[in-house]
Amino acid sequence: MSSNTPQYLSELPIYKKALDIFVLSQNISSYLNQDLSVLKEDGSEDNNIYFSGDIVQQSVSLAPEIANAELERYSERRHKHIATLKRITNLLYKNSYRLERANSNGKDFLPILRKELKKFKKLQRTWLLTL
Numbered sequence: 001m002s003s004n005t006p007q008y009l010s011e012l013p014i015y016k017k018a019l020d021i022f023v024l025s026q027n028i029s030s031y032l033n034q035d036l037s038v039l040k041e042d043g044s045e046d047n048n049i050y051f052s053g054d055i056v057q058q059s060v061s062l063a064p065e066i067a068n069a070e071l072e073r074y075s076e077r078r079h080k081h082i083a084t085l086k087r088i089t090n091l092l093y094k095n096s097y098r099l100e101r102a103n104s105n106g107k108d109f110l111p112i113l114r115k116e117l118k119k120f121k122k123l124q125r126t127w128l129l130t131l
Helices: 007-011 013-036 047-062 061-069 075-100 105-130
Strands: none
Touching: 007 013, 007 061, 007 075, 013 047, 013 105, 047 061, 047 075, 061 075, 061 105, 075 105
């Protein structure tokens, strides 16, 4: 958390869940990368390795979007951050299904990520009522 971020943000359940999802995505990605980084017999790489990086990139954006929406004074800009947050959440969900088709033992952890994303979406709905 950056030094200019208000302390109350770290107490928000949605913010905490966003950080949890980031950590979970990182762990899943590193676990998957061990299996997916090996080249195929024809010398090509597994395309699913990119989806593992995508879930990390997308999950790292969750907490900052929450902070931006919380700190935004203008309603129109706040709604843009909220829309971005929803889009990122949906992309994370979609990429978790893509990764499930990967040839890796790590794909067993993807249902856990989706379960956490479902909890996150519920928290989102509640959080939106407070803005």
